[in-house]
Amino acid sequence: MNLTRQSPGYEQERPRSIKSNASESLDGERLARGLGWFSIGVGLAEIVAPRRLARFLGVRNHGILFRVMGLREIASGVGILSQRRPAGWLWARVGGDIIDLVALGKVMKSEPVKPVNIAIATAAVAGVTVLDVRCAQEVSDGKQATDHTVKVKKTILINRSSEELYRHWRDFQNLPRFMKNLDSVELTTNNHSHWVAKGPAGKRVKWDAEITEDRPNEFIAWRSLDGADVENSGSVRFEPAPGGRGTLVSVGMQYSPPAGVVGATVAKLFGRAPEQEVEEDLRRFKQVMETGEIITTQGQPAGRSSSTSWKYDQAVRRASASAWG
Amino acid sequence: MRANCWYGKRDVRVEDVAEPRILNRRDAIVRITTTAICGSDLHLYNGFVPTMEKGDILGHEFMGEVVEIGPDVRNLKQGDRVVVAFPISCGKCFFCQKELFSLCENSNPNAWMAQKLFGQSPAGLYGYTHMLGGFAGGQAEYARVPFADVGTIKIPNGLGDEQVLFLSDIFPTGYMAAENCNIQPGDTVAVWGCGPVGQFAIRSALLLGAERVFAIDRFLERLGMAKEGGAETINYEDADVYDILMENTGGLGPDSCIDAVGLEAHVPGVIGAYDRVKQAMMLESDRPHVFRQAVLACRKGGTVSVPGVYSGFDDKIPLGSLMNKGLTVKSGQTHVQHYMQPLLERIQNGEIDPSFVITHRMRLEDAAEGYEIFLNKTADCVKVVLKPNETRAMTPKTNRLSKGEVFSDMQGDHSAFSKGGEAMAEEHEARQPYKCAVCGAKFDSQDQLQNHLKSCTQKKSQ
Numbered sequence: 001m002n003l004t005r006q007s008p009g010y011e012q013e014r015p016r017s018i019k020s021n022a023s024e025s026l027d028g029e030r031l032a033r034g035l036g037w038f039s040i041g042v043g044l045a046e047i048v049a050p051r052r053l054a055r056f057l058g059v060r061n062h063g064i065l066f067r068v069m070g071l072r073e074i075a076s077g078v079g080i081l082s083q084r085r086p087a088g089w090l091w092a093r094v095g096g097d098i099i100d101l102v103a104l105g106k107v108m109k110s111e112p113v114k115p116v117n118i119a120i121a122t123a124a125v126a127g128v129t130v131l132d133v134r135c136a137q138e139v140s141d142g143k144q145a146t147d148h149t150v151k152v153k154k155t156i157l158i159n160r161s162s163e164e165l166y167r168h169w170r171d172f173q174n175l176p177r178f179m180k181n182l183d184s185v186e187l188t189t190n191n192h193s194h195w196v197a198k199g200p201a202g203k204r205v206k207w208d209a210e211i212t213e214d215r216p217n218e219f220i221a222w223r224s225l226d227g228a229d230v231e232n233s234g235s236v237r238f239e240p241a242p243g244g245r246g247t248l249v250s251v252g253m254q255y256s257p258p259a260g261v262v263g264a265t266v267a268k269l270f271g272r273a274p275e276q277e278v279e280e281d282l283r284r285f286k287q288v289m290e291t292g293e294i295i296t297t298q299g300q301p302a303g304r305s306s307s308t309s310w311k312y313d314q315a316v317r318r319a320s321a322s323a324w325g
Numbered sequence: 326m327r328a329n330c331w332y333g334k335r336d337v338r339v340e341d342v343a344e345p346r347i348l349n350r351r352d353a354i355v356r357i358t359t360t361a362i363c364g365s366d367l368h369l370y371n372g373f374v375p376t377m378e379k380g381d382i383l384g385h386e387f388m389g390e391v392v393e394i395g396p397d398v399r400n401l402k403q404g405d406r407v408v409v410a411f412p413i414s415c416g417k418c419f420f421c422q423k424e425l426f427s428l429c430e431n432s433n434p435n436a437w438m439a440q441k442l443f444g445q446s447p448a449g450l451y452g453y454t455h456m457l458g459g460f461a462g463g464q465a466e467y468a469r470v471p472f473a474d475v476g477t478i479k480i481p482n483g484l485g486d487e488q489v490l491f492l493s494d495i496f497p498t499g500y501m502a503a504e505n506c507n508i509q510p511g512d513t514v515a516v517w518g519c520g521p522v523g524q525f526a527i528r529s530a531l532l533l534g535a536e537r538v539f540a541i542d543r544f545l546e547r548l549g550m551a552k553e554g555g556a557e558t559i560n561y562e563d564a565d566v567y568d569i570l571m572e573n574t575g576g577l578g579p580d581s582c583i584d585a586v587g588l589e590a591h592v593p594g595v596i597g598a599y600d601r602v603k604q605a606m607m608l609e610s611d612r613p614h615v616f617r618q619a620v621l622a623c624r625k626g627g628t629v630s631v632p633g634v635y636s637g638f639d640d641k642i643p644l645g646s647l648m649n650k651g652l653t654v655k656s657g658q659t660h661v662q663h664y665m666q667p668l669l670e671r672i673q674n675g676e677i678d679p680s681f682v683i684t685h686r687m688r689l690e691d692a693a694e695g696y697e698i699f700l701n702k703t704a705d706c707v708k709v710v711l712k713p714n715e716t717r718a719m720t721p722k723t724n725r726l727s728k729g730e731v732f733s734d735m736q737g738d739h740s741a742f743s744k745g746g747e748a749m750a751e752e753h754e755a756r757q758p759y760k761c762a763v764c765g766a767k768f769d770s771q772d773q774l775q776n777h778l779k780s781c782t783q784k785k786s787q
Contacts (some may be wrong), residue, residue: 159419245419276437287431291415292397293349295434295449295471300461301342303330304380312376312455316434 005119031135032080032090038128039077039093046070057109057121058114072096090136150274151254156282159246160289162238166217167288169236175224178284178294181277193222205229232258249285253278280315327713328382328465329692332373335700337693345461346470350397353473355409359486360689361464362389362699362709363494364520365587365634369453370696373588373610374636376438376456385411385451386493387463388486391473398474407477409470410661411450411494413460418474427658432472433458436778447658464692466713478665481673487680487710487776488672491525495708497664499525499585500532502632503579505655508533513574515539515613515622516556517549517566518585521682521708522632527556528677539579541566543591545774546705551684560778562593570622580627582619587633590614603640610637620646631656684702684709689713705735 046053050066076096079089088149104122158165168174172193176182183196183204191211199205207228213221213235223233234256239248253274287294296316300307308316329344329733345354365384367375388408391401401407413433414426421429429448433439438456449471452462461469470476479491499522506514514530516523520540530538531554539552541559548558557570570579588611591597596614603609619629620643629652647654671677684707687695695709 158421159417159422274781278528280437283431283436286418287415290417291351291431291472293351295413295415295432296348297434297461299348300346300347300469301326301328302380302461303328303332303338303342303381303464304378307343309378309381309455309459311378312435312438313459315437 032086033132035090035093035128035132035135036077036080036086039073039080041077043073043077045071046073056114056117057107059116069096069100071096079235086089087136090132091282093132094129094136096130097125100125101129105234116155149256151252152274152278153250153252154282155250156250156286157241157291158247158249158286162240162247165247165249165289166220166238168215169285170220172222178288179281180284195224199229207232249282250281251278285308327689328461329384329689329711330367331377331381331383331730332379333617335370335697337370337696339692340361341498342382342465346364347393347395348431349471351472351474352395352468353398353401353477354393355387355389355407355463355468355477356392357387357389357390357463357466357468358406359490360384360711360713361493362386362692362695362711363492364522364643364699365453366513367696367700368588368594368634370635370700371589373604374454374634376454377411378455378459381452381455381459382461382463382465383452384462384464384468385453386490386495387451388480388490388493388681389468391477392467392760394473400474401477401479405477406480406491408480408492408665409451409463409468409480410476410492410665411453411659412450412476412661413458413471414448414475415472416661416662421475424471424660424663425657426662428477428660435459450658464689464711466689475662478662478669480669480784485680486679486681489669490710491679491682492520492661492665492668492672494659494661495521495682496677498522498527498632498659499527500529500664500668501659502526502583502585502630503529503533503535503659505630505775506530506533506535506583506628508535508581510534510681511536512580513537513539514581514583515541515579515619516551516583516585516641517541517619518587518633519544519551519558520585523547523583523585523764524550524554524682524707525679526585526632527551528554530581530583531555532671532676537571537573539570544705546684547702547707549649553681557568564745566618567622568770572731574624578622578624578627580624582623582627582629584615584619584629584631584633586615587631588612588635595655597764599641604693609639611639613639613642617643617775620652621767623650625650626652628655630654632659683710685709687711688717 016084047070050063050070053066054062073096076089076092079092080084082088083089101122104118104125104160108118108122172185172187181198183198185196186194186207188194191214193209195209196204198208207224207230209222209224211220211222212305213219217238219235219237221233221235224231232253234251234253236252237250239250242249284294297308297313298316302308326342326344329337329339329341330342333338360695362384366383366385366517369377369383389406390431391403391405391407393403394401410426412427412429414421414429416422417429418430427448433446433449435458437454442456447457449460451457451460451468458495460471502522503514503526506512506515508530511579512535514535514537516526516530516538519527519540523542524539524547527538527540538556539559540548540556541561542551543560543562544550545560545571548560552558557573559566590600590612592600592612592614592694597612600609600612600614604612613635615633616629616631616635616639623629627650646652672679684705685695685698687709692711695711698704698706699709
């Protein structure tokens with residue numbers, strides 16, 4: 001079995017607005033790493049050989065000044081290399097470049113001994129500055145507005161046959177029982193359905209969906225139709241597990257959260273990460289299929305005002321807040 | 326109803342709470358007649374296990390009468406007298422079908438939390454942190470029992486509460502610990518910790534064919550109880566445990582070692598201080614000294630069995646010894662449902678009367694005092710049972726049932742029960758004055774016994 005195959009949710013054609021910028025941000029990261037090492041190289045040169053550098057530029061040997069500038073270079077280099085998204089450190093490099101350019105400009109004005117060398121140095125610093133700015137922009141873009149889609153893939157082992165599991169899932173009206181963020185799913189035709197889900201701030205989001213692929217006991221894929229409040233698609237695959245242990249159920253889902261990435265990030269902060277939501281939905285599906293019910297603690301007694309813990313028991317709380325944003 | 330709730334480190338209180346109701350179709354509601362404080366409750370009491378919340382109802386060893394059942398419970402009816410297994414298990418998943426009930430996949434609604442800490446989640450438990458489900462516990466007048474068709478055993482007439490209550494946890498736990506040792510006839514087993522689980526592990530090891538059992542503790546009354554159960558005792562404050570075990574096994578080491586202590590081991594000296602400091606600074610979740618010692622002492626190719634509770638990440642574990650000596654480690658929360666029927670039969674056959682371990686009988690109302698006594702092992706405390714229906718206060722000093730005294734709820738229906746209570750009181754009286762666990766000599770005070778035991782153990786180890 002190919003374990004790295006694409007998640008089933010992506011097998012279908014992607015909705016138009018969903019674009020991938022994974023390769024772009026990879027380039028940005030590679031450039032950032034290069035700049036990080038460049039920083040360290042320049043910094044070392046400034047610290048180890050300030051006199052030679054001064055001679056090349058035809059200026060007085062400002063030993064300490066060069067060394068301080070070298071330290072600054074090394075710090076930003078280490079900063080860039082040690083972080084996955086070093087936008088801050090890259091902007092720090094841009095700041096450093098400007099200081100360098102100003103310094104070189106001052107030397108130029110004061111009738112330098114070696115104007116050609118100063119010009120070469122200025123050109124080099126200017127070139128690096130352009131690179132720094134581009135890279136910093138790219139990396140911070142990635143930070144502020146990565147991919148607008150949320151993609152999740154989860155697999156769970158259920159001690160039931162693929163026939164039973166397929167039959168239960170294929171009747172989409174069963175989904176809200178174990179998918180906590182769904183209010184209802186109505187079948188309008190055999191392949192079309194109307195979904196209502198909990199949205200941000202207690203709002204309801206609605207969409208119509210169609211089944212795009214349906215292989216009995218094996219695979220179902222669906223996607224929202226034009227005019228959806230939340231553009232989304234999903235799929236589920238049923239594969240017999242080895243050793244007669246039941247069925248491996250793999251779910252892939254992707255959607256564009258209405259509140260954008262900010263919403264998704266806020267949701268994550270409150271422990272409502274989509275991966276976890278889908279995982280818990282699948283656990284509830286397993287409970288329904290294996291035991292016939294979803295175990296809860298909501299409504300049990302406790303020596304406090306609420307029966308469950310606000311901190312820990314989100315899984316059993318039917319809260320109005322949701323993972324959508 | 327009244328229920329014993331956790332409010333923080335060393336702060337438990339009996340409060341008025343709502344009565345439980347059926348929340349799932351396979352639930353039952355049990356009116357609790359007897360419940361107990363478990364050694365593992367003390368880990369919560371001391372605040373060592375994360376994800377407790379103020380107001381959580383404690384307790385996972387309880388029994389009582391079924392007063393209500395959910396529509397999908399077919400094997401129980403109102404009025405049945407049942408003992409409840411402490412793990413909550415669905416009976417349908419891969420693990421339940423292998424009878425590994427404490428590893429149930431479907432009973433922990435907060436599985437994601439345990440998964441983060443442990444890699445995968447075990448079963449939900451009563452009154453034992455939100456990471457393990459956040460279920461209300463059984464130190465209360467009533468409890469809700471999820472998956473009641475799987476998690477209960479009906480008790481036939483003629484057996485008293487105190488004889489069968491411990492089928493809920495400590496008897497199967499001690500038994501499974503011994504069973505995990507894969508005991509062969511003639512084997513030697515060493516048991517660290519002579520608390521209730523250790524006591525049952527000692528007796529179970531002997532039931533399963535061990536020839537010699539060494540019992541390790543520092544509390545004389547517990548060592549005494551172990552000795553009565555057929556063990557040879559080692560007081561670790563008087564002697565080096567490793568040395569004594571090697572001397573008594575010709576350097577071979579015990580075939581199996583049982584760690585019935587877990588995460589709050591008390592160790593004298595530098596290592597003890599090291600673990601305490603690390604645990605206090607949250608650099609280490611447990612104090613795993615007993616586990617270390619068990620690994621080092623165990624015979625090559627032997628088994629280290631761990632019924633003691635550990636919760637997190639520990640260090641200075643002698644993996645080198647574990648690997649090079651080819652040891653097997655077996656552990657786990659107990660698969661109680663797997664053991665309840667066979668162990669009930671052993672009780673019915675008179676092979677064992679689990680009530681021997683009870684030293685204190687108290688009202689539910691006095692639960693806080695019970696925790697304190699149990700924690701500090703004052704008044705020779707080994708095991709506390711709580712009576713939700715008992716309204717009369719106990720003798721304040723000792724809280725012990727004196728000879729011939731019976732509780733109001735023992736009169737009437739359960740005649741065997743009150744006899745059991747009397748017999749227990751007699752047995753306890755018989756332990757006075759203090760008796761040496763090694764040579765059997767009797768003394769008037771604990772101090773005298775302690776003095777004697779030093780020389781007595783020394784003699785033995787020479």
